[in-house]
Amino acid sequence: MRMPTAETVLEAHTRLQGCVLTTPVLRNDVLDELAGARLFIKCENLQLTGSFKIRGAMNRLLQIPPERKAAGVVAFSSGNHAQGVARAARLLGMPALIVMPSDAPGVKIAGVRADAADIHLYDRNTESREAIAERIAHERGAVLVPSFDDPFIVEGQGSCGVEFARQTQELGVELDHIICCAGGGGLITGLSLGFTASSPSTRVWTAEPADHDDWRRSLDSGDIQVNEPGTRSICDAILTPSPGELTWELGKQLLAGGRAASDDQIRDAMRLAFRHLKLVVEPGGAAALACALHDLPAQAKGGNVGIIISGGNVDPKQFAAILTG
Missing domain, CATH: 3.40.50.1100 (Rossmann fold)
Structure with a gap:
């Protein structure tokens, strides 16, 4: 299987022009204060079909x-x-x-x-x-x-990173860190290739549920770690057993490390996104924001941090229960 590169991600970004939306980047002072950093929130929940996929x-x-x-x-x-x-x-x-x-x-x-x-x-x-x-x-x-372990999939997801890099450049901002959810790893590895091609000093971190943190453990150990069968979380969109083979080969070279948040912290992030950004975000889509608010890397404090809101396809009854919980 061939390996995606920054060049092939850029080609995918060009190929997808007119096929996908350019999603907005939002800012909010309240969330900045809670996180202890300046957050630049890219809203892939507003993408066609409600996610980056x-x-x-x-x-x-x-x-x-x-x-x-x-x-x-x-x-x-x-x-x-x-x-x-x-x-x-x-x-x-x-x-x-x-x-x-x-x-x-x-x-x-x-x-x-x-x-x-x-x-x-x-x-x-x-x-x-x-x-x-x-x-x-x-x-x-x-x-x-496949949902992630395919070079064309990774490159397509990476168009989000190319787009995000250009948007932050237009804002005159250099991101110190990016936090992005990780299931199989197609988005975060493609994003890393697409973004760091123009901003190589930006460090990219995975975001996962605390009890389903295969990427965090894999990056810590240097080898693929597998979640125990039956481990659950409200983050249905990112509950893969382990990193993919292709995405792991990329991720172990590109990623700074892993962060994690509990399901309750993810629910809290969903409520805050709704209250302060007026966004509907699904649990897996809120994982990066939850990690920024509750498990931000120490070196990111006071810096510019990109957050990927990856999806907004949440069941209405579940969302209502979370908002009122």
Whole structure:
């Protein structure tokens, strides 16, 4: 498998012009005071389909040769990648089937169905989504679209970093640090390639739930660490078992380290984002903000810190309960 580079991420950014939105960067004095740093918050929850995932999905599908498009694509995801692939497939006129866990948030299942994709539900505790997706893709002759361990996916997600770098440059700001959620690692490794190409001194940190911190432990130890089966968190979007093979090879070279926040701290970040930024943010999407508020690296205090709000596809009942909790 070839390795993405800063150059291929820049190419993906150019390829995606007109296919994805340029998401805004917000500031807030109250959040700055709580964090003890100047936060520059990039709002990928306002992206098409409500998360950054459309970037990687669209970049991957744009690479499919014409003779293979009729057979379509198959993907596996708890929701945000599913919606990104479903939307990209619909926009490009291709059929799509998504393998989703039976306990995926209803809002994410509804989003996939709204883009006319087929859904195959599975039990995440007893079945392998990868095996199911590979079987169906083989039966259909379809292209399998992984959620993170694919160079085209990483490069597409990295367009967020290219965009963020240009936005901060326009503001006349140099970011000392960036905190970004990490599941499989497609976003954070692509982002690192895209951003640090023009700002090599910026240090990039993973953000995870405290009980599901495989990236933090992997970066500390120097080897891939796996979460214990059955470990849970409200952050459904980033509950991968471990870093991916491709993303780990990138991440161990690019990333400064890992941060983590408890589910209660993540709920608090969701409430603060709603109150002060007027944003609807899903739990996994709030992980970076939660880490900035509760586990900011000591060297980042008083500095300029980029925060990636990665998604906003939260179940309405869950969100209401969190806001009033």
